[in-house]
Amino acid sequence: MMKPGRLFWKLFLAFWLATSLTFLVGLGILVLGNFGPGDPHLQAILASEKQLLEQYGVESGRQLLTVWEHPDDQAIGVYDPAGQLLAGSPVPHPAYERSVISKEGVALSLRSSQSPGNAGDRGPGRSIPLIIGTLMSALFSGYLAYYLAWPLAYLRRAMSDVAQGRFETRVKPMMGGRRDEIVDLAEDCDRMANQLKLLVQAQQHLLHDISHELRSPLTRMQAAIGLLQQDPARQEMVGRIERESVRMDTLIEALLTLARVQGRPDSIEREPLDIIELLVGIVEDAQFEAAMKGCRVSLQACPAFVSRVSGELLYRCFENVIRNAVRYTRPGTTVVVSAEVNPDTQCLRVRITDQGPGVVSERLQSIFHPFERGVNEACAGFGLGLAIAARAVEMHGGTISARNEPAGGLTVEINLPGLVWSLHEITLA
Structure with a gap:
């Protein structure tokens, strides 16, 4: 049962006041009638x-x-x-x-x-109290109707403006000094309009970045095809075209993955999965890429942590973060992947720490945005890996953050809440 709010009490007191006034006026008519001759x-x-x-x-x-x-x-x-x-x-x-x-x-x-005291002998003055009571009730009812209707009219107008794309519309400043559930609704509408504005801007920015990223390999492919047509003997252009087509295919696959993780959290398929076992497989695969740089990837993990998750999305999440760490760590260093369970929240905390140059402090949040790359990293991937990882973690109700280590390097921390099940419970199921 909901607790009565401020608007409830305002309506209650207003109706009570109007009813009480009507009763008092009626009582006054009876009292005045008793004072008159009527033996x-x-x-x-x-x-x-x-x-x-x-x-x-x-x-x-x-x-x-x-x-x-x-x-x-x-x-x-x-x-x-x-x-x-x-x-x-x-x-x-x-x-x-x-x-x-x-x-x-x-x-x-x-x-x-x-x-x-016959009723027919009473003059028209006897009906004056009744008329006054009726007018007072009408005035109170009119004021109450206005008090409730005008903010709703502002809300309707604001929602119409938002529906037409004017996301800068705000309702709360029009409410004055009132404090009730209608003002709370106005605040929610303002937040909704601001969130829609941010989403539309992010969508426009994303479309701009996608068109830019697709245009670059297409331009290089068209140039290679033109050169090959002029000189069929230049077979190296075939390799160039193949590399650019592979790059486009990788970009499109990453975009499709990003589009999937932009959906609703309840739209993903979940299954019981040991996240520690998933990390072990990803770290083993990352060792091959790290060995080419003369680096290592080590895993310091707790025992099995089983939760109901999307294995595919979490695989892409951890793989993107770990491969990103291997890419930027210095040769001869070790990328440390640690996983432990927080005893207070029963969440799995995964840290991936590299020994690279780190990230500028101003970019610690923006590196999780699509197509976000450093100034000197224009050719290093598409800037979608961490964005996919961040959205995958959010869809599982977790958090992801990055921080620079004092001794150098970057740490990406992922916290995944668990509907955690023990292996014994899974076996019984």
Whole structure:
């Protein structure tokens, strides 16, 4: 069950206030009605007096008013057309007056110092409190509707702008000083717009880099083909064309791999895999390339660490990082690959440390971006290996980072969380 937020309490208090005001106004109408004249006994006496005058005449009416013991503030009198009192008590300032035709056919006036309180005798002023209460309720409801509707209108307009590609649109500054869930939604919309802007920019930058990387080998292949057409005897151009086609094929394969790892984490197929065993195979393969430089690759690993992962993606991840370390380490040095389990988080921490020149501090984050290469490394690969490794680690919920060692060299650290299973559990499964 969700905890009530600020917007809930605002709505609750607003509705409560409107309901309370309506109730108080209704109660006020009842109280004001009770203060007015409305004695049912007085009403009965007036009705009886009117009936006696009409059916039996003035004398009968006089007898009723004579025997009626009325309070001091209540007086009833019967007057003739000349204003002479015929029966009852004097009523100099009548609050109630009714014309009656007596049995004798005389037009008489029945007066009372207080009104009997008939609903039909109440004036239009009695409905004023009800009108005021209705207007107050309408004002509060209108304010509440405006308070809720105008930020949503801004949100809708902002989302329309974002849908049209105007990613610089921001909603939160329009909200003023309010603090509730609508402002939180505005912040999320602003973050979404900023993230979309970054993704579009990254996509445009990536397309630009891809077109550049593909254009270079194509240009060299076209030049080699042109030279071969001019002089068919220049067979070395065939080798040049073959090398450039292989380079293009490698680039396209790397781009396809990068496109795969850009997908959703739940789109990859996972299976139980011993990551330490995977590292052992990669290190053995890297030894051949390292031996050509007079270098070594050593593995310092913990016992088996089994997790549910994508073996293909992690293989490419570790292979790219380790081969990158072998490429830049100095001749005669050792690339150290260490793997250990963090006892607190139960994550596998893999470090790959070379003895090379390291990386400029400003590039420690950007080396994981596609096509990121150093100034003097234009021909050293395509700059996609570490980008593929970074995305593969992210898809498994892990982290990857790089740092320069004080004694020289670069360390790439990979942390992989584990849904870790022991070998005994795997065997039972």
